[in-house]
Amino acid sequence: MKLLRYGPPGLERPGLLDAGGAIRDLSGLLADIGPDTLSPAALQALAALDPQRLPMVDGAPRLGTPWRGIGKFVAVGLNYGRHAAEAGMAIPAEPTLFCKWTSCISGPDDDIVIPTGCTRVDWEVELGIVIGSRARAVDEAGALRHVAGYCLANDVSERQYQIDRGGGQWGKGKGFDSFGPLGPYLVTADEVPDPQDLELWLELNGERRQTGHTGDMIFSCARLVSECSRVMTLEPGDVIITGTPAGVGMGARPPRYLEAGDVVTLGGGVLGTQTQRVVAAG
Structure with missing residues (x-):
């Protein structure tokens, strides 16, 4: 579904x-x-x-986040080797975890708002894992039994706050309002028999910037659910976004960051597509 x-x-x-x-x-x-x-x-x-x-809905209404009640928004950094290389960082020996504030969550096609004074807002297409049943210290073999489904995510990031002003606190640049588009759908796990077999892509103003495959993840979805469950109790509704492939704006030469008027489009096969217009804070 x-x-x-x-x-x-x-x-x-x-x-x-x-x-x-x-x-x-x-x-x-x-x-x-x-x-x-x-x-x-x-x-x-x-x-x-x-x-x-069931009644059919007329027209093309706005889509919100596919489910409410997200208690934890967990993100994984540097989970694709080429992305780690373009960021100039070493491939981690264990998953790099950080949090996005739940106040950043937005619908899949809602605007991305550039915060006042920010000039290094970046894009990151990612696969999201949606937890369906409580997971506490689960092993990798059984981890995916706790997954309700999957979704598309854009881990919008402000690099100055993440890197230069973060002091190692990546969350400072990851949780501004509108920086967590999720959806358009929650695709139930039965429609994604292998989460390591999904194509991910992102375009900026119609130009392809990211092309990746979840089979290239350093740490699989099962490993990530297991690892997260060892350092926190995962509850139904929690979401884990699993890292981005290469092609982010920070990695371009010269770097290319989002500007008001840009249009970001991203997709992931069965997960659907998102389209966001970039606007300046009012």
């Missing part, structure tokens, strides 16, 4: 995407898509529905 939420910010309604690409309304069956919806039993019940019997 491809679960989604549609409507104005703060007033989103639950829905799903049918086989023909139409949005079907779920609000007659559940109030919203949240942590309780992501359990294996709840997803099984939703999968048993006939989408053709």
Whole structure:
């Protein structure tokens, strides 16, 4: 299934995407898509529905984050070798973890807002792992049993705050408002039999900037869920974004950072696509 939420910010309604690409309304069956919806039993019940019997949503409404109630937004740094090289950093021996503030979360096609005084805002297409059942100190072999599904993410980053002003605190440059687009869908795990077999790409103003494959990750999705679960309890609704392939603006020669008026488009096969317009803070 491809679960989604549609409507104005703060007033989103639950829905799903049918086989023909139409949005079907779920609000007659559940109030919203949240942590309780992501359990294996709840997803099984939703999968048993006939989408053709659900009301069709007219037009092309705004899509919000596909689920609410994200308690932890965990990110992984330097998880592709070529990206580590373009950043001038060593390949880590263990996953590099940091947090994005949940206040940065936005819909997949919402604007990216350049904060006042910031000049080094960058893009990063990533695969997101959505937790469906509590995971605490789980082994790698069983880690993916705790995953409800996957989503597309853009780990928008302000490099000056991340690197020059961070003092090693990457979160300083990662959590500005609008820096966490997620979606358009939460694609349930049954539709992603191998999360290490997904293409990722990103374009800036129609020019390809990133092309990658999750099979090139240094640490697999199963390893990341296991490692995270050893240093925190992962709860339903938590999301882990898994690192970006090469091609970020910081790695270009000369560097190319986002400017007002730019359009960023990114995709990941079954995960769908995002498109964000870049605007200056008002």
